[in-house]
Amino acid sequence: METAKPRSPLETPRAVVHLGLREVADGARAARVPVTEVDFQPPAGGDPVRLRALAALGEGATAEAIEAANRLALERFLRVQPHLVGVGLARDEIPGMAEDLFLHAGPPLSWERMSGPMRGAVLGGLLLEGKARDPEEAARQAARGAVRFEPCHHHQSVGPMAGLVTPSMPVWILEDRGPDGAGRRTFCTLNEGLGKVLRYGAYAPEVLERLRWMASELAPALAAALAARGPVDLKSLMAQALQMGDEGHNRNRAGTSLLFRELAPALCRSGKGAESTARVLEFIHRNDHFFLNLTMPMAKMMLMATEGIPRSSSVSVMSRNGTDFGVQLASLPGRWFVAPAQPVRGLYFPGFKEADANPDIGDSAITETAGFGGFCMAAAPAIVQFVGGSPEDALETSRRMGEITVGRNATFAIPPLGFAGAPTLIDIRKVIELVRLPTINTGIAHREPGVGQVGAGLVNPPWECFHRALEAFVEHARGA
Amino acid sequence: METAKPRSPLETPRAVVHLGLREVADGARAARVPVTEVDFQPPAGGDPVRLRALAALGEGATAEAIEAANRLALERFLRVQPHLVGVGLARDEIPGMAEDLFLHAGPPLSWERMSGPMRGAVLGGLLLEGKARDPEEAARQAARGAVRFEPCHHHQSVGPMAGLVTPSMPVWILEDRGPDGAGRRTFCTLNEGLGKVLRYGAYAPEVLERLRWMASELAPALAAALAARGPVDLKSLMAQALQMGDEGHNRNRAGTSLLFRELAPALCRSGKGAESTARVLEFIHRNDHFFLNLTMPMAKMMLMATEGIPRSSSVSVMSRNGTDFGVQLASLPGRWFVAPAQPVRGLYFPGFKEADANPDIGDSAITETAGFGGFCMAAAPAIVQFVGGSPEDALETSRRMGEITVGRNATFAIPPLGFAGAPTLIDIRKVIELVRLPTINTGIAHREPGVGQVGAGLVNPPWECFHRALEAFVEHARGA
Numbered sequence: 001m002e003t004a005k006p007r008s009p010l011e012t013p014r015a016v017v018h019l020g021l022r023e024v025a026d027g028a029r030a031a032r033v034p035v036t037e038v039d040f041q042p043p044a045g046g047d048p049v050r051l052r053a054l055a056a057l058g059e060g061a062t063a064e065a066i067e068a069a070n071r072l073a074l075e076r077f078l079r080v081q082p083h084l085v086g087v088g089l090a091r092d093e094i095p096g097m098a099e100d101l102f103l104h105a106g107p108p109l110s111w112e113r114m115s116g117p118m119r120g121a122v123l124g125g126l127l128l129e130g131k132a133r134d135p136e137e138a139a140r141q142a143a144r145g146a147v148r149f150e151p152c153h154h155h156q157s158v159g160p161m162a163g164l165v166t167p168s169m170p171v172w173i174l175e176d177r178g179p180d181g182a183g184r185r186t187f188c189t190l191n192e193g194l195g196k197v198l199r200y201g202a203y204a205p206e207v208l209e210r211l212r213w214m215a216s217e218l219a220p221a222l223a224a225a226l227a228a229r230g231p232v233d234l235k236s237l238m239a240q241a242l243q244m245g246d247e248g249h250n251r252n253r254a255g256t257s258l259l260f261r262e263l264a265p266a267l268c269r270s271g272k273g274a275e276s277t278a279r280v281l282e283f284i285h286r287n288d289h290f291f292l293n294l295t296m297p298m299a300k301m302m303l304m305a306t307e308g309i310p311r312s313s314s315v316s317v318m319s320r321n322g323t324d325f326g327v328q329l330a331s332l333p334g335r336w337f338v339a340p341a342q343p344v345r346g347l348y349f350p351g352f353k354e355a356d357a358n359p360d361i362g363d364s365a366i367t368e369t370a371g372f373g374g375f376c377m378a379a380a381p382a383i384v385q386f387v388g389g390s391p392e393d394a395l396e397t398s399r400r401m402g403e404i405t406v407g408r409n410a411t412f413a414i415p416p417l418g419f420a421g422a423p424t425l426i427d428i429r430k431v432i433e434l435v436r437l438p439t440i441n442t443g444i445a446h447r448e449p450g451v452g453q454v455g456a457g458l459v460n461p462p463w464e465c466f467h468r469a470l471e472a473f474v475e476h477a478r479g480a
Numbered sequence: 481m482e483t484a485k486p487r488s489p490l491e492t493p494r495a496v497v498h499l500g501l502r503e504v505a506d507g508a509r510a511a512r513v514p515v516t517e518v519d520f521q522p523p524a525g526g527d528p529v530r531l532r533a534l535a536a537l538g539e540g541a542t543a544e545a546i547e548a549a550n551r552l553a554l555e556r557f558l559r560v561q562p563h564l565v566g567v568g569l570a571r572d573e574i575p576g577m578a579e580d581l582f583l584h585a586g587p588p589l590s591w592e593r594m595s596g597p598m599r600g601a602v603l604g605g606l607l608l609e610g611k612a613r614d615p616e617e618a619a620r621q622a623a624r625g626a627v628r629f630e631p632c633h634h635h636q637s638v639g640p641m642a643g644l645v646t647p648s649m650p651v652w653i654l655e656d657r658g659p660d661g662a663g664r665r666t667f668c669t670l671n672e673g674l675g676k677v678l679r680y681g682a683y684a685p686e687v688l689e690r691l692r693w694m695a696s697e698l699a700p701a702l703a704a705a706l707a708a709r710g711p712v713d714l715k716s717l718m719a720q721a722l723q724m725g726d727e728g729h730n731r732n733r734a735g736t737s738l739l740f741r742e743l744a745p746a747l748c749r750s751g752k753g754a755e756s757t758a759r760v761l762e763f764i765h766r767n768d769h770f771f772l773n774l775t776m777p778m779a780k781m782m783l784m785a786t787e788g789i790p791r792s793s794s795v796s797v798m799s800r801n802g803t804d805f806g807v808q809l810a811s812l813p814g815r816w817f818v819a820p821a822q823p824v825r826g827l828y829f830p831g832f833k834e835a836d837a838n839p840d841i842g843d844s845a846i847t848e849t850a851g852f853g854g855f856c857m858a859a860a861p862a863i864v865q866f867v868g869g870s871p872e873d874a875l876e877t878s879r880r881m882g883e884i885t886v887g888r889n890a891t892f893a894i895p896p897l898g899f900a901g902a903p904t905l906i907d908i909r910k911v912i913e914l915v916r917l918p919t920i921n922t923g924i925a926h927r928e929p930g931v932g933q934v935g936a937g938l939v940n941p942p943w944e945c946f947h948r949a950l951e952a953f954v955e956h957a958r959g960a
Binding site for chain 1: 720723733737738742744751754755758762862865870895898
């Protein structure tokens with residue numbers, strides 16, 4: 001019990017230790033008092049609405065129910081065993097696919113609101129499917145509703161960047177071989193490579209020609225190889241790739257190499273002939289992102305296992321369509337919390353600059369939602385040469401993401417962090433309380449249709465997605 | 481000029497800050513005086529002989545000449561461009577190879593002084609070459625001099641562990657495509673894989689059968705693929721592998737994967753048939769150390785470029801034959817400084833213990849001599865699960881090795897150290913002055929012939945090699 005005489009506020013203190021808003025200490029600074037700043041955020045940034053929401057979620061029985069739900073979500077997530085089982089056509093494999101349906105990345109979106117790269121991909125898709133003879137006709141067809149648009153996420157699918165899936169495209173088929181899998185499947189197109197590609201909004205003749213070759217030579221060879229070899233355990237490949245400098249979103253050289261090794265002998269034995277097999281191998285060899293289109297549906301499959309768990313505060317989807325960013329919660333499956341997509345901070349290819357960039361686009365943020373990508377940046381120090389920053393920043397990002405997640409995935413160990421597991425399942429309560437958004441590694445598309453990739457970098461979801469999701473979650477958690 | 485009254489040595493001091501031999505401060509500790517220990521070694525550990533030698537080398541003109549020679553050594557080392565150009569038979573490709581000659585790892589060694597694993601490899605070699613029908617006859621042949629033994633290093637070659645090269649074995653052919661290369665070549669056998677293998681001293685029938693298959697199916701396929709594809713730039717592969725968690729000695733999963741990708745399409749086109757090509761690919765796929773037998777001759781080639789530079793204090797060879805450890809200096813090429821090989825500190829496979837281990841063996845320390853392996857451990861944090869220690873230890877090892885080297889190799893960047901180049905060319909003066917031996921990552925062979933690998937770990941060269949080399953270098957540097 002201190003009883004010292006209160007000090008006059010007008011006496012000059014010898015020093016100030018300051019926590020919180022920088023401006024508050026400006027007076028002290030102006031008075032030339034030494035100020036030591038401590039990196040501190042008041043919970044929820046001191047926002048009264050969010051503080052009330054967090055307080056409501058923190059009440060005894062509610063808090064316990066949320067914790068139990070999150071533990072269950074993590075358990076189910078970790079029990080998923082994604083295996084690559086085959087390659088087929090979107091029209092034959094994806095549930096609910098139809099001849100007049102195009103799937104796209106992110107939350108629902110009309111032609112009118114589509115960004116340049118998304119429109120470019122749709123034009124390419126219409127040309128590829130023979131629904132138009134030239135880009136102008138394709139644009140007219142799109143505008144008058146010749147095809148319907150639905151999110152990949154509504155069809156157990158995911159796609160990088162524009163994420164366009166049309167009926168004739170080949171897709172990877174993944175199956176959950178875990179104890180609760182019950183044959184759950186997810187899907188993703190095959191990665192086209194770098195340069196001018198449909199997923200970045202390019203639709204030039206060589207783009208379509210490549211897509212046709214992928215359907216006619218690449219996909220049948222892969223399908224034959226997988227049928228002969230049997231399923232590939234993707235979790236094991238991903239675990240190894242994390243020990244080899246990948247993070248599974250913007251760096252996939254190791255995963256691509258390991259997959260290549262797994263498939264090459266079976267490709268040789270596929271009966272497609274030496275020259276065709278060599279072309280297939282060369283195509284994969286030239287594209288270090290080939291494995292991305294497997295890390296994404298693997299992540300989607302693991303997160304699907306968390307969907308429908310009442311009162312779980314974990315995030316089950318983060319996704320962008322180039323116009324909007326959308327978030328879903330495990331406890332409120334199918335419900336999108338949407339806000340405008342953000343610009344990406346990053347490094348640009350020679351000849352391009354920030355003004356050329358489209359806002360954030362693609363389903364690939366499903367990797368961060370599942371705890372790899374940006375969350376595993378510490379495992380991939382070399383990635384900073386591509387997205388910017390230093391290896392120390394990469395370590396720090398993984399540490400910070402570990403403070404907004406439900407738990408860790410011991411199978412996905414991060415060597416530079418003493419083999420700590422990947423920070424896994426974003427807890428919306430922690431995002432709000434710590435005022436800390438998920439960090440996403442991503443590519444940057446040109447804002448005009450038909451151009452392609454212009455760089456790579458880091459991006460955060462917009463705060464509004466999380467604020468809206470919190471509001472709905474409070475209602476759900478207290479009412480459920 | 482302090483003139484304070486000298487304090488009585490009997491007065492109790494308030495605290496002691498201690499640098500140097502731990503025992504010196506024992507008196508203070510016994511008197512319960514707080515002792516703060518500082519990690520400090522007096523130069524050359526205070527040894528008067530070594531201090532005199534270093535002083536002699538530190539004199540004006542001599543010191544300048546040494547610095548200039550080391551700069552030249554580093555320049556020449558960095559200009560080497562090792563390319564994989566082909567595969568042939570040892571008898572046809574290795575200079576000075578003969579039908580009655582077996583090459584082995586490390587400095588020169590007679591049958592009488594050979595350790596268990598080296599003897600086991602020799603027995604296997606005699607059986608493989610048809611010079612004996614069973615191990616007993618092979619032992620008699622070896623004892624009565626049916627073949628001569630010479631170091632791989634005397635024939636532009638290197639070999640892991642026993643490093644045995646017999647005339648009918650296939651070898652990788654590397655060529656220097658750099659500006660001063662003048663067609664310089666180095667050689668190494670193909671890596672047999674894990675388990676029971678000749679290089680660890682096993683000579684069972686399945687070991688010999690595998691070696692025969694490697695000569696009859698693997699090597700011709702690789703030769704045909706390389707002939708069709710053209711040379712593979714090994715420096716580029718190694719630089720990528722360091723960004724993918726390899727260190728190029730005891731972890732080679734990335735290098736093996738990248739080489740696999742480079743060769744697979746050409747293997748398909750080699751005309752050897754789908755089934756044969758698939759077997760070749762499966763063999764490489766099953767062995768993550770396949771690339772080791774390329775990092776070693778690459779290292780040898782780069783170091784050969786430093787040989788014969790007068791007054792360079794850099795080390796050009798470190799190598800072990802299982803009995804002795806040998807060191808060579810760039811300025812005194814061909815001259816071995818030899819002392820007994822040391823035990824390896826490491827992790828043992830289940831069922832094995834330290835007492836089973838042979839002393840340090842193999843030419844693979846050529847990787848550390850060239851600045852990768854243990855010197856690049858920071859790039860390969862996952863390796864600590866294999867050799868022991870923590871990822872922090874791996875970082876610290878690379879930092880400490882950076883203090884005993886002439887310079888850095890910017891091409892071999894280490895991401896976790898802020899992309900610092902690999903510490904390159906060991907400076908014998910710094911080893912002596914800092915009392916710091918090179919750290920070598922290595923496998924551990926069973927001490928009996930016929931068993932194989934029992935673990936992996938870390939080892940240092942014996943001090944005597946460096947003390948003897950210093951003595952000779954002083955004579956050379958002052959006399960030259």
